[in-house]
Amino acid sequence: MITNDLTSKNGHLMIGGVDSVDLAKKYGTPLYVFDVSQIRSQIRKFKSAFEGAGLKYQVSYASKAFAVKAIYQVMKQEDVHIDVVSGGELHTALAAGFPSEKISFHGNNKSFDELVMAVQNHVGVIMLDNFHEIEMLSRILKTDDEKINVMLRLTPGISAHTHKYDQTGQTDSKFGFDVESGQAKEAMKQVLDDSNMNLLGIHAHIGSQIFGTQGFVMLAQKMIAISKDFQKEFNYWPEVINLGGGFGISYNEDDDPITANEFIKQIADELKQNCDNVPEIWIEPGRSIVGPSGYTLYEIGSRKDIPDLTPYVSVDGGMGDNIRPALYQAKYEAVVANKMDEPIVETAHIAGKYCESGDIMIDQQPLPETVPGDILAVLDTGAYGYSMAMNYNRNPRPAVVFVEDGQDKLVVKRETYQDLTSLDLDY
Numbered sequence: 001m002i003t004n005d006l007t008s009k010n011g012h013l014m015i016g017g018v019d020s021v022d023l024a025k026k027y028g029t030p031l032y033v034f035d036v037s038q039i040r041s042q043i044r045k046f047k048s049a050f051e052g053a054g055l056k057y058q059v060s061y062a063s064k065a066f067a068v069k070a071i072y073q074v075m076k077q078e079d080v081h082i083d084v085v086s087g088g089e090l091h092t093a094l095a096a097g098f099p100s101e102k103i104s105f106h107g108n109n110k111s112f113d114e115l116v117m118a119v120q121n122h123v124g125v126i127m128l129d130n131f132h133e134i135e136m137l138s139r140i141l142k143t144d145d146e147k148i149n150v151m152l153r154l155t156p157g158i159s160a161h162t163h164k165y166d167q168t169g170q171t172d173s174k175f176g177f178d179v180e181s182g183q184a185k186e187a188m189k190q191v192l193d194d195s196n197m198n199l200l201g202i203h204a205h206i207g208s209q210i211f212g213t214q215g216f217v218m219l220a221q222k223m224i225a226i227s228k229d230f231q232k233e234f235n236y237w238p239e240v241i242n243l244g245g246g247f248g249i250s251y252n253e254d255d256d257p258i259t260a261n262e263f264i265k266q267i268a269d270e271l272k273q274n275c276d277n278v279p280e281i282w283i284e285p286g287r288s289i290v291g292p293s294g295y296t297l298y299e300i301g302s303r304k305d306i307p308d309l310t311p312y313v314s315v316d317g318g319m320g321d322n323i324r325p326a327l328y329q330a331k332y333e334a335v336v337a338n339k340m341d342e343p344i345v346e347t348a349h350i351a352g353k354y355c356e357s358g359d360i361m362i363d364q365q366p367l368p369e370t371v372p373g374d375i376l377a378v379l380d381t382g383a384y385g386y387s388m389a390m391n392y393n394r395n396p397r398p399a400v401v402f403v404e405d406g407q408d409k410l411v412v413k414r415e416t417y418q419d420l421t422s423l424d425l426d427y
């Protein structure tokens, strides 16, 4: 979101003490830029909120939001856990030197090979999602004579107020064991009966880009009620309750996110009121850790003016590097990075370069007078931008640069045309 916190020098947008226009020149466009100090500061806010609330806790970064070696290294430096949802994310985290015992392995359809990979690398916990997986994991553990921590992902029957594609806690969901119909109890029985699995606790994630605290408080209540029910039936009390992620961020002025302090305090109050032995509480934020720290820099190119209609101003990227506007009708805001002090003179559609009419990055963007070669910086693109990027129209994926304390460092190279054909074979 455009705020007074955006710093500019000589009319240029500054990111982490570095001139963004210089970054565009040095590394080319489109370019993802991350302000690493903002990432560290958000993690520290979560940690200090838990400490203030007097809860035992763990922050586990949901790396699907942005999963490259360098971010796993930042997470290691910040001493947090991470979640992965595929063999590819697990491979990247391990290649980055991230400690396997701090990794939680998620996914609604983990393959046999992915489970073997998780067991052989001794991940900290496997988040069990379905009966097929319990059966496969049980077989693998028996064959390899291994023991592993598991948690049960539950579908608690809570519908979060967010985009339909971002809801995951409602009963009609592909994720987790349904609580209402008794699937969760059956799963617990199977896991408790398996001496190679150590049941660490229960997990639920109600969705993404959620603003209110209500859904999370309801979830905390529900998880305690479920735990009490399980205690009666199985004499089992969870060591850990994982409340998932989903904390919203402000992409534009309509978005009103909650602070870490607000929701952690409310959850802590709820838990303390409802049970004597509060388990360790884990959360899995993705977007709120990396989203606001990310900027995408584009070069402005062509322009189309149509009488009496909003003009189209095109940039050299689009849905290939940020699918969110096309997929979720997500709204972003932008600034012209080399003209921060110039007056706004018009409103334009910011169009991408992909061969799709739906490739509109921002529907109504106020702009100063622009010319080809100006640099547009789209704000808050740190989450689900690079991680969802693709090569549609055979456009190479952009480079990623980290900035911190006035220094910039290339952490992912720009794909080349040669990279694009590197997997193709002749016929």
Ligand SMILES: Cc1ncc(COP(=O)(O)O)c(C=O)c1O
Pocket (backbone or CB within 6 Å): 062, 065, 083, 106, 168, 205, 207, 208, 209, 244, 245, 246, 247, 284, 285, 286, 287, 288, 383
């Ligand atoms: C299980 C789980 N945990 C955490 C997250 C992270 O969500 P967010 O990036 O909204 O914090 C997701 C994504 O929605 C998820 O599926």
Ligand SMILES: N[C@@H](CCCC[NH3+])C(=O)O
Pocket (backbone or CB within 6 Å): 064, 166, 168, 208, 209, 324, 328, 383, 384
């Ligand atoms: N990719 C989604 C959020 C992640 C959903 C993961 N369960 C988004 O950009 O909003």
